[in-house]
Amino acid sequence: MLFAGNANAQKYTLSGYIEDSETGEKLISANIFDFRSNSGTVTNTYGFYSLSLDADSLYIDVSYIGYETKTYAILLNKDINLNIELSSSVTLDEIEISAERSTRIEEQSQMSLVEVPVQQIKKIPSLLGEVDVLKALQLLPGVQSGGEGQNGLYVRGGSPDQNLILLDGVPVYNASHLFGFFSVFNADAIKNVTLIKGGFPARYGGRLSSIIDISMKDGNMKSYHGAASIGLISSKLLLEGPIVKDKGSFALSGRRTYIDFLAQPLIKKALENGEGRSGSFGYYFYDFNGKANWKFSDKDRLYLSVYSGQDPFSFEYNNSEKDILDNKLSTSLQWGNLTSALRWNHVWTPKLFSNTTLTYSEYNFSTGIGVSSIDYLQEATSKIGTSYGSGIDDYSLKIDFDYLPSPNHFIRFGAKSIYHTFKPGKTSLEFTVTNPQGSFNLDTILGQPDLNSIEYAAYLEDDMKIGDFLKLNLGLHYSHYQLENEYYQSLQPRISANFKLPGEIALKLSYATMQQYLQFLTSESVGLPWDQWLPTTELVKPQKSWQAAAGLAKTFNDEYELSVEAYYKELDNVTAFKEGAGQFDLKPWEELVTQGQGRSYGGELFLQKKRGRFTGWLGYTLSWTTRQFDEKNGGNWYPYKYDRRHDISVVASYQILKNLEVSATWVYGTGNAYSLANSKFYSYYNSELPYEPETILSGPLLSSESESFRNRNSFRMAPYHRLDIGVDWHINRERFKSTISVGAYNAYNRSNPFFLNATTKYVPEPNSDGSFNSITILEQFSLFPIIPSIAYRIEF
8 A cells, every 4th residue: 555655646846957146157966865755866067957756845955065055845746946046165264164065976876987176176286377177187097198298188098089078068179289288278267177087978979088078157147257367378367247137148268378479589589690680489379268148038048158279380580691692481380279059958847958059160280381582693583382281170969858757867868960071181382483584383282182971979878776775877879970971880888887885885887888980190209289180981990999997986074085996998990100101191191090909907096085174186097008000019019108007196285274275286107108219220332233222230229139129119218206386375355356376387396208319429438449439328308397387366
């Protein structure tokens, strides 16, 4: 009788939005929990929640980390729409900060997921005072940087192109400024950052190694506010406020460097000699983020977001002799992104929420060099120029549904289509000569035509709870890709499980398969960002991966989160240049590449403290990463360039006084794998057979081996380690508050290796016959010594 009564009980739904009471910003992953039924849910990416329960009196607890918890007593005898505003946590005394309980790590079915609050990112000491989202992610276990100061992310043995970086749901294809030293993400414009390293939910697809999901600020719905900051190399400005109070809002932010203004006078003076020689230099980068939203009703909201960023570089050199000769050399380099998204949120029923998105994304790279000459005596002019450009454009339409039939199920499903236009790389050549005898002109373009492909995907995912001891995230992702008459498809199962063990310990397991249709060509050596995005074709197959992971998670005293994970990942059809090939070879790109396999496995430890005066984390990674190509290294497996056995990061922030904070990070990593020559080849012509070249092998270099080559990446650079420190002094006034930040990058001036070079040096002591012996040594080049920084920020 009890079972029958329960089964026939009337169910109703409590739903609505949860937002910041001061700004109106929607809160992502806020917690709603009913103590009577011991059931709960979380808000989605747009702050919407839905909780369906039996008709009864509810005792609802609403919480979000860093905000005061609210409690409601509700009689659920009909469907109720309840929008909730949460206020920032109060200060209990002069120096102790309150942060309410958030969802414990052991309660989440998802594993290998880390959410890093933007306010925490802003506290991390940074290079030249530039707060950088991607550099903050490099401090997490399982994530490695590409090198000194670089912001490339190598997640669990994957390469940067295997990371799906989303800005308001739009892919960003190049996330770097200043040749890789800064990211394109302005922290002032960002609301939320989520990193997923494994156990990928079915709603994501198209990449192999990680998901970096970044949400931009919606804009303050209540009042007008702004923020401005000045640093050593750049300044930023943020303006936000209501279009109509509680109805619509906007947020605009911009950032620009002034490296060109600082460096131009120095370079100009260095090049000028007063005898006709002169030159100029220009380099800067800028970002612009814009977002607007409008609330048509409690069921309909519209969002428009835009990002634009560019890195222009130019250099000119003039060498002239009056009335005799005039020579000019000019070079240029430019790359940048443009993304835009138009989104419509609609609440169909209290249990069903949808988001429809139309997006456009563009990445372009171009470079050029030109030489012109005027010979006044010969009355002749000449001009030689060459330029190169590549890029990718995307148009996408997708629709996502969130369906919450009960507290034990959070169902997501949806579909999308993407239309890609690839620009594989075109080289233009121009050559003009004019003299009294006549003129000659050559103007041609070499390269391949643009390629168009279309990609479809659909998914179904259920985050479910079975009893009190098991949570599952089950999903299926289907993708289909077509380029002309060639097509591929893939069905990718995803599963994550959370078993509740005694002692409030969670055992987590996950398995996921992924498929990637975009190919990325880049040199493994240090170089400029002329990377190419290219399609999967009949000859170049789609990249694939599968990853399994297992781990334990527990929260101690509501303050410390501890997770330990082990993972194993295999990759297939990873793409790389053949030996000796490069971007500027005048061959079809498919002939320049080879495909092989990858393997990565290891373990990670993550201990984090989120509350109190002292916050931070400790991360440790033990890993092995290898690659195999039939046409490289004799077909044998070899360490990937960014294979690191040990990686340690320590991040700490301490609030000394109410308005004074200190922070520090320390990182350590095993040296990168490196390939070095061990022999030299000399070619010469035999005097007796002048048309038959002979080659002799001279060696060895740096080794006693003389008859065989070493394996690829068989050397190791010295270990990398660095300490960064920072101090923030907050000044609060009635109408504004400001912060003075000082810090130091590489505080103990460690000379970390950037690259190595084999060079020959002579022994100072001569031999008995007066000759000198030579030795070959490895010379290390470092990039950054200790670099102090200072920045000033004001909020009004």
